[in-house]
Amino acid sequence: MQNRSLSFWLFLTPVILGLGIVVVIPFFYGLFYSFTDWNGITATAFIGFENYINLFQESEFVDSIWFTVKFALITVILLNVMGLGLALLVTRNIKSSSLLRTVFFMPNLIGGLILGFIWQFIFISVFGDIAGITGIEGFDGWLSTTNTGFWGLVILTAWQMAGYIMIIYIAYLENIPKELIEAAKIDGASSFQRFKNITFPLVAPAFTVSMFLTLSMAFKIYDQNLSLTNGGPFNSTQMVAMEIVRTAFSDNDMAYAQAKAVIFFLIVAVIALTQVYYNKKREVEM
Amino acid sequence: MKKNKERRNLLSIEILGLLLGLIWISPFYLMIVNAFKTKRDIFSGVLGFPSEPVFENFVEAFIDLEFLKSLFNSLLITGFSIAIIILFSSMAGYALARNKSKLSGVIFFIFVAAMLIPFQSVMIPLVSIFGQADMLNAGGLIFMYLGFGCSLSIFLYHGAMTGVSKSLDEAAIIDGANRFQTFWYIIFPLLKPISVTVAILNVIWIWNDYLLPSLVLNESNATIPLKMFYFFGQYTKQWHLALAGLTIAILPVIIGYFFAQKQIINGVSEGAVK
Numbered sequence: 356m357q358n359r360s361l362s363f364w365l366f367l368t369p370v371i372l373g374l375g376i377v378v379v380i381p382f383f384y385g386l387f388y389s390f391t392d393w394n395g396i397t398a399t400a401f402i403g404f405e406n407y408i409n410l411f412q413e414s415e416f417v418d419s420i421w422f423t424v425k426f427a428l429i430t431v432i433l434l435n436v437m438g439l440g441l442a443l444l445v446t447r448n449i450k451s452s453s454l455l456r457t458v459f460f461m462p463n464l465i466g467g468l469i470l471g472f473i474w475q476f477i478f479i480s481v482f483g484d485i486a487g488i489t490g491i492e493g494f495d496g497w498l499s500t501t502n503t504g505f506w507g508l509v510i511l512t513a514w515q516m517a518g519y520i521m522i523i524y525i526a527y528l529e530n531i532p533k534e535l536i537e538a539a540k541i542d543g544a545s546s547f548q549r550f551k552n553i554t555f556p557l558v559a560p561a562f563t564v565s566m567f568l569t570l571s572m573a574f575k576i577y578d579q580n581l582s583l584t585n586g587g588p589f590n591s592t593q594m595v596a597m598e599i600v601r602t603a604f605s606d607n608d609m610a611y612a613q614a615k616a617v618i619f620f621l622i623v624a625v626i627a628l629t630q631v632y633y634n635k636k637r638e639v640e641m
Numbered sequence: 642m643k644k645n646k647e648r649r650n651l652l653s654i655e656i657l658g659l660l661l662g663l664i665w666i667s668p669f670y671l672m673i674v675n676a677f678k679t680k681r682d683i684f685s686g687v688l689g690f691p692s693e694p695v696f697e698n699f700v701e702a703f704i705d706l707e708f709l710k711s712l713f714n715s716l717l718i719t720g721f722s723i724a725i726i727i728l729f730s731s732m733a734g735y736a737l738a739r740n741k742s743k744l745s746g747v748i749f750f751i752f753v754a755a756m757l758i759p760f761q762s763v764m765i766p767l768v769s770i771f772g773q774a775d776m777l778n779a780g781g782l783i784f785m786y787l788g789f790g791c792s793l794s795i796f797l798y799h800g801a802m803t804g805v806s807k808s809l810d811e812a813a814i815i816d817g818a819n820r821f822q823t824f825w826y827i828i829f830p831l832l833k834p835i836s837v838t839v840a841i842l843n844v845i846w847i848w849n850d851y852l853l854p855s856l857v858l859n860e861s862n863a864t865i866p867l868k869m870f871y872f873f874g875q876y877t878k879q880w881h882l883a884l885a886g887l888t889i890a891i892l893p894v895i896i897g898y899f900f901a902q903k904q905i906i907n908g909v910s911e912g913a914v915k
Contacts (some may be wrong), residue, residue, distance in 0.1 A: 449658060
């Protein structure tokens, strides 16, 4: 197919319209209006960087960024440890291997909104009951403080997504030649040595892939935040995505919310581009 | 001796795995068990079995969720979105892979680069533009899913095209087929494995999506997650009904997973590693 052939363009028209109207035009449209006093329909004045200056002085927005960063870092570490652990477990020669894969992956298929509601029940009622039976105070009052809200979100996300990360690690683990492990066994390497010297180095690329994947997933979380804590108590567990939605659709402060959305884009894009950079570097080294 | 020790090791790993599996599904156990309880039964304890299972919770939740209607809306929106994503993305992946010019490369790059843009960064102008065009409805939503879903799908189709020989196109053209016939009868059937992957990845996302439908649809044509949100808001402090509703809402996914678990896990694996 040539550039000038009609069929080339006909084949591309639907997706060019789709991406253009849904992503590209709104992106630049929003970028432009973030420098105005836009109310969602019309703008009356060009106000330069005023929105951007204001948002960095708004403690609620800055707090939501720190909360999200903290959440993302802990979730990323936890998800990768759990994902690799589960992958190592189910790739052993055990009978329940495929059953366990099915079970560990299951939460991933259900939406974050519904899972958040289920865990709201667990953290409030089930934990409350456990506190009553065992007398351990630590189980009481979950989701009513910033700290328990934070860990509630971490537990929910880790449970939901560990199965997904497990699948990625499995794909890499199953690509390790069996002969390598066998040869090491014959040479008398212990299972820890085999893991350290063969499995781990060969699975390292999966670590880069999953780390950035989980990082950008953790940054964009909204549904779980809404259904589990709804940002409470006092907006202290509100993440960036939710902050933007609220500024736009509860406070109706469109131009200001869009400025926050642009900052959000920059953060997510920097994370993703760093990943691309590392992947390229690794490919060169290999 | 060594064999025995290894077998014992495997057995303890197996037991550990099964225990972990039980912990993993315990949230679902707690949800289902308490959905069968009365309000008073839940109040007296959530860990055990119901003193006498009641089904009324499910009946009431089913009616209040308008479940058949929301299920129909979810099926309609997911179904149409997937159909056009698969059709249009495979066409684009084919066209871009068969044109080796610089321009084609640039277009492909734009589609891939667009994946960097998070939804929240475009949602406000998007809703504003579609609102002004009077397109905040199911049709508009399906079109939005094409826009958000096509990038990754084109990327996957483009990758899969490297395995489809160009001589197939040439043979079909010589036999008098036009481009579209060549694509539809020769190429598209060969792309079936990647179409399954594309379908699975997009179904998981679109079926469960809450934020976009909440901005686009009104309550009368709500999808399951959207309806679940309204429903849950009505029944705070009435866990017996809320949990019955959640159980019903999850059921279609569990049934789908039961029949297609292998394809789903393979599809997700393929989509993530590429």
